[in-house]
Amino acid sequence: MRILFIGFGNVAKETARILNEKELYPGLDLAPIVVGIFTQRHGGVENTKGLNLKSILNNLKERNSLVLEEHELSCLKPLEAAQKLDYDVLVELSALSISEKGEPASSYIYAALERGKSVVSANKGPVAFNYHKLKKLADEKGAKYMFESAVMDGAPVFNLVQRCMKGCTIKGFSGILNGTTNYILSYMENGGTFEEGVRQAQEAGIAESDPTMDTDGWDPAAKTAAFANVFMDAGITPYDVERSGISGVTPEMCQDALKRGKRLKLMCRAYNVDGKIIASVKVEEVNKDDVMALISHFGAAIRIESDLMHPNTIIQDRPDLLDTAYGVIEDLISISDKNLY
Amino acid sequence: MRILFIGFGNVAKETARILNEKELYPGLDLAPIVVGIFTQRHGGVENTKGLNLKSILNNLKERNSLVLEEHELSCLKPLEAAQKLDYDVLVELSALSISEKGEPASSYIYAALERGKSVVSANKGPVAFNYHKLKKLADEKGAKYMFESAVMDGAPVFNLVQRCMKGCTIKGFSGILNGTTNYILSYMENGGTFEEGVRQAQEAGIAESDPTMDTDGWDPAAKTAAFANVFMDAGITPYDVERSGISGVTPEMCQDALKRGKRLKLMCRAYNVDGKIIASVKVEEVNKDDVMALISHFGAAIRIESDLMHPNTIIQDRPDLLDTAYGVIEDLISISDKNLY
Numbered sequence: 001m002r003i004l005f006i007g008f009g010n011v012a013k014e015t016a017r018i019l020n021e022k023e024l025y026p027g028l029d030l031a032p033i034v035v036g037i038f039t040q041r042h043g044g045v046e047n048t049k050g051l052n053l054k055s056i057l058n059n060l061k062e063r064n065s066l067v068l069e070e071h072e073l074s075c076l077k078p079l080e081a082a083q084k085l086d087y088d089v090l091v092e093l094s095a096l097s098i099s100e101k102g103e104p105a106s107s108y109i110y111a112a113l114e115r116g117k118s119v120v121s122a123n124k125g126p127v128a129f130n131y132h133k134l135k136k137l138a139d140e141k142g143a144k145y146m147f148e149s150a151v152m153d154g155a156p157v158f159n160l161v162q163r164c165m166k167g168c169t170i171k172g173f174s175g176i177l178n179g180t181t182n183y184i185l186s187y188m189e190n191g192g193t194f195e196e197g198v199r200q201a202q203e204a205g206i207a208e209s210d211p212t213m214d215t216d217g218w219d220p221a222a223k224t225a226a227f228a229n230v231f232m233d234a235g236i237t238p239y240d241v242e243r244s245g246i247s248g249v250t251p252e253m254c255q256d257a258l259k260r261g262k263r264l265k266l267m268c269r270a271y272n273v274d275g276k277i278i279a280s281v282k283v284e285e286v287n288k289d290d291v292m293a294l295i296s297h298f299g300a301a302i303r304i305e306s307d308l309m310h311p312n313t314i315i316q317d318r319p320d321l322l323d324t325a326y327g328v329i330e331d332l333i334s335i336s337d338k339n340l341y
Numbered sequence: 342m343r344i345l346f347i348g349f350g351n352v353a354k355e356t357a358r359i360l361n362e363k364e365l366y367p368g369l370d371l372a373p374i375v376v377g378i379f380t381q382r383h384g385g386v387e388n389t390k391g392l393n394l395k396s397i398l399n400n401l402k403e404r405n406s407l408v409l410e411e412h413e414l415s416c417l418k419p420l421e422a423a424q425k426l427d428y429d430v431l432v433e434l435s436a437l438s439i440s441e442k443g444e445p446a447s448s449y450i451y452a453a454l455e456r457g458k459s460v461v462s463a464n465k466g467p468v469a470f471n472y473h474k475l476k477k478l479a480d481e482k483g484a485k486y487m488f489e490s491a492v493m494d495g496a497p498v499f500n501l502v503q504r505c506m507k508g509c510t511i512k513g514f515s516g517i518l519n520g521t522t523n524y525i526l527s528y529m530e531n532g533g534t535f536e537e538g539v540r541q542a543q544e545a546g547i548a549e550s551d552p553t554m555d556t557d558g559w560d561p562a563a564k565t566a567a568f569a570n571v572f573m574d575a576g577i578t579p580y581d582v583e584r585s586g587i588s589g590v591t592p593e594m595c596q597d598a599l600k601r602g603k604r605l606k607l608m609c610r611a612y613n614v615d616g617k618i619i620a621s622v623k624v625e626e627v628n629k630d631d632v633m634a635l636i637s638h639f640g641a642a643i644r645i646e647s648d649l650m651h652p653n654t655i656i657q658d659r660p661d662l663l664d665t666a667y668g669v670i671e672d673l674i675s676i677s678d679k680n681l682y
Contacts, residue, residue, distance in 0.1 A: 148505075156501055164501050308369070309663065
């Protein structure tokens with residue numbers, strides 16, 4: 001399997017680390033050749049025979065540069081790399097852009113799928129804005145478009161609904177999908193300020209670089225749209241999600257709720273109501289005997305409702321980059337192995 | 342797809358009802374022909390052209406008999422039906438037997454697999470006692486042996502680990518896997534007696550007919566062995582699970598724990614400790630901020646730990662027969678559709 005990376009931030013580096021330290025993970029049977037790594041700001045490198053991941057990771061760590069002695073910087077831009085290089089799977093890990101409506105990631109993905117090449121993406125933007133178009137193209141071209149890590153990192157949610165709930169019609173879901181706001185709300189319950197909570201989430205590497213993407217609810221709105229599009233064929237974008245963030249929430253409000261046996265949580269919901277998808281992201285008071293009240297720190301959870309089962313809830317404990325990178329790797333394994341069960 | 346039922350109790354009836362009322366479930370695309378229904382005590386009926394499920398369900402309801410005017414009772418015994426009839430998939434739904442070490446269910450399953458016919462079973466006995474042997478035979482014969490409903494009903498757990506955690510090595514799991522004991526413990530917390538709790542669980546149709554299977558911990562031990570065998574290649578039986586039930590627990594003990602901010606729960610655990618699988622079922626004090634403390638009534642939950650993700654927990658809300666029947670149906674869809682993702 002020949003892989004092209006577009007985007008090489010923390011998730012990509014962790015993915016590369018795992019692939020490079022396979023001996024630590026006895027169940028992992030995947031030996032891809034990385035033929036290109038392209039970034040928006042730091043240029044790209046390519047080698048049809050395969051790049052040396054170990055050298056690249058070391059070089060990035062020591063010199064913050066993709067360029068090694070043996071690799072000159074490629075003259076291609078990321079989109080051109082997707083259009084022109086010889087690879088099997090595009091691993092698209094660029095950053096979410098709400099204001100650009102999922103671009104340029106969607107264009108990278110489109111370019112790969114149009115050539116019949118499969119795509120693994122941890123980017124929620126394209127799923128939130130362009131799922132229908134991209135999925136249709138993938139199906140037409142016999143390629144796969146996979147994105148388990150786009151929401152709740154590698155925790156199996158997209159794949160679970162697709163692979164393990166066959167025959168079910170999803171009626172809706174509710175959950176906590178944004179670690180940063182969940183962390184800040186927990187932090188304010190304990191007496192901290194909003195601003196200090198933001199700063200700590202940034203230090204932990206969880207908050208988006210622009211924290212208003214989290215605190216104004218855009219990130220969870222994109223995740224809600226992504227789940228709704230994939231689970232319920234909603235055809236919505238983050239702009240269709242009724243959205244309020246946590247910027248109006250004070251430590252006093254959090255503590256007051258706590259005194260009444262409740263917790264304030266930024267709840268994401270989408271339900272099929274008589275054929276129309278109603279989606280929202282808003283702060284709600286959650287009872288203490290609701291599992292959502294136990295989601296602390298950067299955890300996440302989703303409760304899925306369907307016609308053929310009572311609700312199932314998937315809870316993710318304190319995820320970090322390992323989880324996101326694993327989701328990418330799970331998708332790669334699924335593409336490499338047709339004979340899965 | 343031609344189906345043979347062995348066992349036709351509540352789960353089988355609910356499965357048949359769903360298949361017979363497909364129009365209620367728009368995502369369900371499965372039209373099997375039921376060529377035989379065989380039971381241990383009430384005999385069996387067969388029809389190579391397909392039995393009329395609706396008439397059979399009505400007849401069972403009104404006259405508690407499998408025999409319709411147009412169907413004479415078959416002269417075959419269940420095992421002979423598995424060995425001789427012309428079918429594609431055996432749906433094995435007979436009752437759990439610990440004392441018989443998963444028999445006669447294991448023999449029915451073996452007979453089908455030996456003929457290269459796939460099997461769907463909701464029976465935890467064969468997975469707990471004979472998983473290796475049955476899985477090996479299935480692989481040799483190119484048949485499928487599926488059992489999603491054997492533990493936690495239709496909630497995706499077996500299938501989730503197999504289909505959505507590829508490459509992961511499972512390190513262990515913990516959870517609440519027996520609804521009856523969980524109900525009784527909750528009931529005693531609220532001041533009820535053990536005996537009345539048992540009676541109510543029986544009335545709800547959740548307790549095994551012999552409640553000591555639940556209260557002495559045999560049912561959860563079988564489930565623990567089943568998960569350990571499938572997830573971690575444990576090769577254990579319920580007899581290898583360190584087991585204590587809830588018969589020594591009093592209402593006072595439950596209420597005393599509650600006063601200290603804890604709840605008593607019958608926790609199932611299995612972990613790979615330096616290559617050896619250590620499995621247990623015992624009453625533990627669970628902290629109130631642990632999601633396991635929120636599993637009330639007949640709910641269930643499992644927390645799965647692996648090398649490539651932080652733990653994920655799957656919680657099942659108040660499951661009933663619908664969930665168990667759906668697990669059977671999900672397995673049938675998986676067998677019927679090779680091209681799943």
